[in-house]
Amino acid sequence: MNWIDILIGAAAGFVGGGALAYLIWDKALKKKKDSIVAEAKSEGDVIKKDKILQAKEKFLQLKSEHEKYIHDKNSHINNLENKLKQRENGLNQRRDELNRKTKEFETTRKEVEAIRENLNAQLQRVEHKSEELDKLYRQHVEKLEQISGLSAEEAKSQLVESLQEEAKSEAVSYINEIMEEAKQTANKEAKKIVVKSIQRVATETAIENAVTIFHIESDEIKGRIIGREGRNIRALESATGVEIVVDDTPEAIVLSAFDPVRREIARLALHQLVTDGRIHPARIEEVVQKVKKQVEEEVVETGKRTAIDLGIHGLHPELIRLIGKMKYRSSYGQNLLQHSREVANLSAIMASELGLNPKKAKRAGLLHDIGKVPDDEPELPHAVLGMKLAEKYKEKPDIANAIGAHHDEVEMQSLLAPIVQVCDAISGARPGARREVVESYIKRLKDLEDLALSYPGVMKTYAIQAGRELRVIVGADKMSDQETEQLSFDISKRIQDEMTYPGQIKITVIRETRAVSYAK
Incomplete structure (x- = not known):
């Protein structure tokens, strides 16, 4: 029994202790629960405040954006309204102008009708007077035929014959006067054109060394x-x-x-x-x-820039590259690209003065020396080589001919060729353009003339075109035609052997007989 009592007491104590422990634990749990709830409430309040602040900021931002949008819309609407008002004003002005022109047209139409009626009346009076004049003319002719004893056709033929003879004599003298005046005027106008062309192009010269x-x-x-x-x-x-x-x-x-x-x-x-x-x-x-x-x-860039500067379009890329190579090439100290640009501008101005196409002339002037800068070195004169390159890259025939003929190595087929030739001579042979001082330039021309004067039978010599042509005048009684050909060859051979000169020199021997008389 003691053991049973002990066990019962132990069980009762255990149950009591468990109940006491449960009460203690439950109280602690409630306390902890209350603290967690309080912390959660405080954190919730903080989060709530943050969210409210963010919502307010977002609201203010959206409000600002909306106000800006509304302002932009209003500005756009105002601009559209202003434009519509301007357009409406313009339409009103056009309508007023149209009404004014309509009124003027009506007034003018009435005036034209009045003038037409007046002209018709005057035309009728003129026709009536014309009939009267024809009648009087016939009567007058009949009286003249009776007095002269000749018919109107016979008198007319005699008068025409006499007038023809007189007109012929007057026309011959008049034609001679016109031809003389035309020669003088042509020389003067040609000089003006050349001088104007040179004056309107001012290009710096560049001297390069080796x-x-x-x-x-x-x-x-x-x-x-x-x-x-x-x-x-x-x-x-x-x-x-x-x-x-x-x-x-x-x-x-x-x-x-x-x-x-x-x-x-x-x-x-x-x-x-x-x-x-x-x-x-x-x-x-x-x-x-x-x-x-x-x-x-x-x-390539230099070639493109040059073509753009001169307003030349549609060049083949290979021609553009050859133009760019001219920048690094010089001829007797004259920069080839600078020379070609100058010839292009001179050609365009001269073509304009002569009523020709300035764009074609400028194109031919720029390309006239491309035969000096090929990638290979064929045994051809540079003018002929440049012509072949132009034909290869689809340039027009008149431009290719102007390139090939600027040193008289092929026959000229258009007016572009002499223009390019003259402008090339102006640019390349004038004093200062190439590496020659004026004294040596003048001395070279004097030596050229003296060399030709040393031959027997030569009467006068003239170095023209800045030394690019030598004209030799011989006496007709001192030399035959065959001897003039031999003289031209001998002079050219001696110049090649003894003198230094840029480009080429054309030797022209002139043998002529002149008969001069005067009418007093």
Whole structure:
């Protein structure tokens, strides 16, 4: 029994302790629950306040955007209203103008009808008077026939014959006067056209040499350019085809080559190498290749810019590239591109003065020397080669002929050819355009005339067209026609052997007999 009591007591104690523990735990749980609920309420209040603030900000933003939208809409509507008002005003003005013109038209129509009625009345009176005059004329003719004893047709034929003879004699003298006046006027007008053309084109001349000076900051760079045992300078000369002269000249290196394109490539390559600081054979070859591409692009760009400046369109890309190459080519010290631009402008002005197409003349003037810058070097004169290139790239026949005929190597077939020839002579042969001072220029012309005067039978010599043509006048009694041909050949041969001159010189030997008489 004791054990049972003990077990019952233990069970009762356990149950009591569990109940007490449950009460304690339940109280703690309620307390914790209350604290969690309080924290949640406080966090909820904070979140609620944040959301309200965000909602207010969003509302204000939307309100501002809406107001801006409404303002923009109102501005747009106002602009449209203003435009509509302006259009309405314009339509009203046009309507008023139309009404005014309609009234004027009605008034004019009435005046025209009145004038027409007046003219019809006058025409009727004129017809009546004309009939009366015809009647009086017939009566007068009949009286004259009775008095003279000749019919009207016989008198008319006699009068016509006498008038024809008189008119012929007067016409001959009148024609002679007109021809003389036309000759004088033609010379004067031709001189005016040439002078105006020259005055209206002012082009700077550019003198180029066969060497280019490359400036360096210090003489230390010369050693780096030469390289160990000269390997750098040999690689540079081999890659560019330019002779590089490194001497005692302070802070300068001389680039020598006849081809100006190669000199420009060498100059740009040297500039990049010196700026970069890495100078060795592999780097030299790399830079030269890059510079060649740059120069080719610059050539094409120069050709395009030149064509745009002159207002010439539709050129073949290869012709544009050849025009760009002219920038690096010179002829007797005169820059070829500058010369071609000057010839183009002169040709256009002269064609305008003569009533021809200035655009065609400008195109032919620009292209006239493309035969000097081909990629290969065929054994052809540059004018003929330029003509073939123009024909190859679909230029018109008259332009191709003007290119080929500007040195008289092919026959001229249009008026463009002499215009281009004259303008080429004006640009290339005037003093100062090419590398000749005035004294040497005048001396060359004097030597040319003296050379021809040294032959027996020569009476006078004239160097014309700035030394591009030599005219030799011989006596008709001192030389035969065959001898004049031989004299022309001998003079041309001697000029080739003994003299230096730009371009070509045309020798014309004139043998003539003149009979002159005077009517007093």
